[in-house]
Amino acid sequence: MKHEYKILYVPPSGTTAYCQHAWIAYVDDTCVGHIHMEVEANQRIKFLDAWVHEDYRRQGIYRKLWDTRWDFIHKDEEYGGFIVYAWCKPMSLPLLLDNGFVEGDTCIYVEKEIRKLSSNELCFVSC
Numbered sequence: 001m002k003h004e005y006k007i008l009y010v011p012p013s014g015t016t017a018y019c020q021h022a023w024i025a026y027v028d029d030t031c032v033g034h035i036h037m038e039v040e041a042n043q044r045i046k047f048l049d050a051w052v053h054e055d056y057r058r059q060g061i062y063r064k065l066w067d068t069r070w071d072f073i074h075k076d077e078e079y080g081g082f083i084v085y086a087w088c089k090p091m092s093l094p095l096l097l098d099n100g101f102v103e104g105d106t107c108i109y110v111e112k113e114i115r116k117l118s119s120n121e122l123c124f125v126s127c
């Protein structure tokens with residue numbers, strides 16, 4: 001079933017939590033999806049944090065949010081000549097390729113649990 005949703009634009013206010021532009025898709029006052037963008041130094045823009053709630057996926061919400069952000073950066077001359085980039089997962093990559101982005105390096109996720117060193121474990125000490 002396709003859901004009716006609206007999109008809210010949240011401009012960056014400059015506070016720590018809101019240094020990014022955000023587009024929020026919402027249904028009945030609840031966020032069901034979002035995307036963000038951050039304007040960086042040297043005329044670069046990072047697209048980030050694409051997410052759609054599992055119950056609302058494959059209904060075109062990500063595509064709609066993406067197009068809204070795309071229109072925003074093209075609507076006046078402010079971002080002309082900037083480079084736009086993103087780190088993608090396989091699910092979000094096709095939309096970027098469709099829009100003319102060129103594939104760069106592959107990034108691999110790694111993780112490790114933080115464990116307490118036992119008291120008799122040797123620890124290298126350096127000043």
Ligand SMILES: CC(C)(COP(=O)(O)OP(=O)(O)OC[C@H]1O[C@@H](n2cnc3c(N)ncnc32)[C@H](O)[C@@H]1OP(=O)(O)O)[C@@H](O)C(=O)NCCC(=O)NCCS
Pocket residue numbers: 049050051052053056057058059060061062063064087088089090091092094095
């Ligand atoms: C990726 C994500 C945002 C897509 O949201 P969505 O609203 O379901 O996407 P849409 O319905 O607008 O689909 C847009 C395009 O994305 C691609 N896509 C979306 N879901 C996909 C899937 N499960 N497998 C492969 N491609 C997929 C397709 O190219 C699709 O176009 P199509 O419907 O014409 O085939 C959503 O699955 C999600 O939140 N995933 C978890 C978080 C995540 O991985 N975020 C990306 C961080 S880089």
